[in-house]
Amino acid sequence: MQLDSRHFSVFLALLLAACSQGGTVAAPPTEIAIQPCAGTLPADPLDPRWQAVAPFPAPLILQDMVEPRLLETSTREVRVRTLSDGARVAFHLEWDDATKEDLPMPASFVDACAVQLPAKTAPDVPAPQMGEPGRAVEIVLWRASWQAVVDGRPDTLQAIHPNATTDHYPFDAASLPEGSDARRAMQLRYSPARALGNDLAGPRETPVQDLLAEGPGTLAPASAHTSTGKGVRTANGWSVVLVRAMPPGLAPGARTQVAFAVWQGAHEETGARKMRTGWMPLFLEVKP
Amino acid sequence: MARVNNWQIGRDMSYWYPESRPKRQFAAIFDTNKCIACQTCTLACKTTWTSGVGQEYMLWNNVETKPYGFYPLGWDVKLLAELGAQQWKGDVYTGRTVFEAARPGERALGWRPEEYDYAHPNVGEDDCAGSIEKGAAFVEQHMAWFFYLARICNHCTYPACLASCPRGSIYKRPEDGIVVVDQGRCRGYQECVKACPYKKVFFNPMTGTSEKCIACFPKIEQEQQPQCFVNCIGKIRMAGFISRPEDANPDNPIDYLVHVRKIAKPLFPQLGLEPNVYYIPPIHVPTHFTRQMFGPGIEKAIAEYRNADKDLAGLLALFGSSESIMHRWRREGDVVMGLKEDGTEIVRVPLKEPVHERVAYDASLKVQRTNCP
Ligand code: SF4
Numbered sequence: 001m002q003l004d005s006r007h008f009s010v011f012l013a014l015l016l017a018a019c020s021q022g023g024t025v026a027a028p029p030t031e032i033a034i035q036p037c038a039g040t041l042p043a044d045p046l047d048p049r050w051q052a053v054a055p056f057p058a059p060l061i062l063q064d065m066v067e068p069r070l071l072e073t074s075t076r077e078v079r080v081r082t083l084s085d086g087a088r089v090a091f092h093l094e095w096d097d098a099t100k101e102d103l104p105m106p107a108s109f110v111d112a113c114a115v116q117l118p119a120k121t122a123p124d125v126p127a128p129q130m131g132e133p134g135r136a137v138e139i140v141l142w143r144a145s146w147q148a149v150v151d152g153r154p155d156t157l158q159a160i161h162p163n164a165t166t167d168h169y170p171f172d173a174a175s176l177p178e179g180s181d182a183r184r185a186m187q188l189r190y191s192p193a194r195a196l197g198n199d200l201a202g203p204r205e206t207p208v209q210d211l212l213a214e215g216p217g218t219l220a221p222a223s224a225h226t227s228t229g230k231g232v233r234t235a236n237g238w239s240v241v242l243v244r245a246m247p248p249g250l251a252p253g254a255r256t257q258v259a260f261a262v263w264q265g266a267h268e269e270t271g272a273r274k275m276r277t278g279w280m281p282l283f284l285e286v287k288p
Numbered sequence: 289m290a291r292v293n294n295w296q297i298g299r300d301m302s303y304w305y306p307e308s309r310p311k312r313q314f315a316a317i318f319d320t321n322k323c324i325a326c327q328t329c330t331l332a333c334k335t336t337w338t339s340g341v342g343q344e345y346m347l348w349n350n351v352e353t354k355p356y357g358f359y360p361l362g363w364d365v366k367l368l369a370e371l372g373a374q375q376w377k378g379d380v381y382t383g384r385t386v387f388e389a390a391r392p393g394e395r396a397l398g399w400r401p402e403e404y405d406y407a408h409p410n411v412g413e414d415d416c417a418g419s420i421e422k423g424a425a426f427v428e429q430h431m432a433w434f435f436y437l438a439r440i441c442n443h444c445t446y447p448a449c450l451a452s453c454p455r456g457s458i459y460k461r462p463e464d465g466i467v468v469v470d471q472g473r474c475r476g477y478q479e480c481v482k483a484c485p486y487k488k489v490f491f492n493p494m495t496g497t498s499e500k501c502i503a504c505f506p507k508i509e510q511e512q513q514p515q516c517f518v519n520c521i522g523k524i525r526m527a528g529f530i531s532r533p534e535d536a537n538p539d540n541p542i543d544y545l546v547h548v549r550k551i552a553k554p555l556f557p558q559l560g561l562e563p564n565v566y567y568i569p570p571i572h573v574p575t576h577f578t579r580q581m582f583g584p585g586i587e588k589a590i591a592e593y594r595n596a597d598k599d600l601a602g603l604l605a606l607f608g609s610s611e612s613i614m615h616r617w618r619r620e621g622d623v624v625m626g627l628k629e630d631g632t633e634i635v636r637v638p639l640k641e642p643v644h645e646r647v648a649y650d651a652s653l654k655v656q657r658t659n660c661p
């Protein structure tokens with residue numbers, strides 16, 4: 001990866017800020033430590049056990065490397081906490097966002113966040129921008145719209161437009177009994193994305209999606225969906241837990257890299273239009 | 289950005305991908321003078337393709353009344369305002385296309401209609417341009433004007449929807465140039481909705497993907513014209529395939545009307561997409577309006593149309609005469625024929641329909657009868 005001048009100046013500013021603290025205040029952490037967790041991982045973002053973990057403030061930068069670029073800063077920072085039970089690692093992300101956006105509509109986008117790790121734990125990491133050909137990254141994505149559906153918003157037009165009325169859909173025909181295969185087939189006929197099994201198109205049972213990428217524009221669903229998650233709206237933003245498998249090869253005391261992204265729907269952020277971090281060192285603490 | 293040739297603007301231009309033309313390009317001609325705004329085309333499309341949940345507001349085919357009708361609201365005037373005043377020098381467009389005028393960080397100049405912009409198609413748009421003087425009465429010529437503009441996706445040679453998709457989820461079929469969104473790959477970023485100047489990609493809030501006109505490709509594959517063509521009451525439409533101007537074949541109906549007689553014009557060619565739906569411009573609309581909408585050569589096109597010879601009139605009579613795609617055509621005296629690619633006859637139409645007159649009163653049945661022309 002090239003360190004362009006703007007990113008270099010951010011880096012320099014952080015370095016100077018760190019130096020100017022002198023010896024009086026503890027230097028801010030330079031890596032994210034996965035702390036051991038006895039018992040089950042806290043899946044709820046409001047679980048008090050998260051408060052015992054010191055947050056790592058990860059500064060977010062604009063995604064301005066590939067089109068469509070984001071040119072106006074929105075979310076400045078995501079606060080990260082991590083815990084692991086040895087088999088899985090949980091990321092607790094918290095960020096400020098004044099408006100809750102969880103309804104996808106024409107020209108309106110939803111709040112979201114993601115955690116990215118290299119598919120292989122090795123000192124030589126792929127490009128932080130979605131990986132590179134032959135060198136994949138694994139991504140766990142959470143969307144507020146999926147969370148709303150999991151939390152009980154029905155998969156109906158009325159959930160989006162409460163006053164909507166429709167005269168008739170072809171699958172409402174009396175000849176197609178309710179719940180029948182024939183009715184389902186007719187429904188799918190008019191919902192091509194669902195018919196094709198696009199796994200973001202159907203009603204979701206989980207608010208997260210496991211994805212793989214080998215460079216910008218290559219994002220694809222992972223072969224298995226094993227991650228879980230939950231997001232809750234806080235007084236001034238979102239608090240989300242994402243739980244995924246421990247990166248293979250990450251032994252206690254070892255390091256890999258992690259990156260984060262945050263989308264603000266109200267700011268028309270979606271896809272590549274996002275605030276993100278570069279790679280950040282992720283360190284698995286040795287059990288005391 | 290690559291450099292590509294766009295014959296509609298008479299020059300090379302910048303595009304996101306290098307020039308790669310399909311084996312043959314789907315194209316269509318709409319005669320605006322014949323449209324009666326019955327919306328049969330709109331419903332033919334709606335019942336065939338967009339009757340699902342989340343597709344309620346989508347009209348892949350729509351018919352709007354110009355100058356005040358838009359679907360979605362302000363689709364053309366909004367973009368023209370963003371683009372600003374631009375110039376043609378003869379047949380060469382010297383202004384900027386949507387690709388050349390893209391904002392930093394984007395691939396095409398565009399804007400995103402909001403939900404409300406789709407909410408009231410056709411409401412309150414049947415208004416004349418200009419007011420009628422007090423006491424005026426209709427004598428012979430129209431004192432004010434409007435016309436119906438039927439619109440589908442233009443299956444552009446340089447689609448802005450395709451260029452703007454960061455995932456390559458939109459592709460142009462190499463076999464016929466039809467532009468489609470891969471519903472398995474789309475992730476609903478709506479970049480295409482923003483970039484298409486004609487606003488012919490729609491976001492489906494139930495599936496979270498963007499959907500668009502597919503030119504009824506299952507029918508095209510069977511040598512048939514799309515639903516909105518064969519159901520057209522006004523018989524204003526003809527679907528086929530277009531060649532580049534230097535390869536124009538006068539036996540091909542589309543080539544003949546676009547390249548040889550030059551009476552069918554693209555919609556907003558200055559935007560740079562080389563759209564493949566061509567319009568015979570309305571003859572009673574001031575050309576300062578139609579020139580902006582259909583590019584140069586409008587006056588000549590209208591003069592040709594008004595003074596149609598037997599060939600032109602004959603070919604126009606073939607519109608709406610068969611469900612099959614007429615790759616070739618031929619006139620023999622007062623009969624015109626639509627032909628398959630191999631020359632087999634599909635349909636023959638007389639230049640002039642015979643007139644049958646019935647007596648106004650049928651004495652045998654004791655009934656009055658009405659004669660319709
Ligand atoms: S009209 Fe719009 S949707 Fe259709 S091909 Fe052109 S840019 Fe794409």
Ligand code: SF4
Nearest residue numbers: 323326327329520522
């Ligand atoms: S069916 Fe034909 S005549 Fe009727 S509105 Fe559509 S294009 Fe016009």
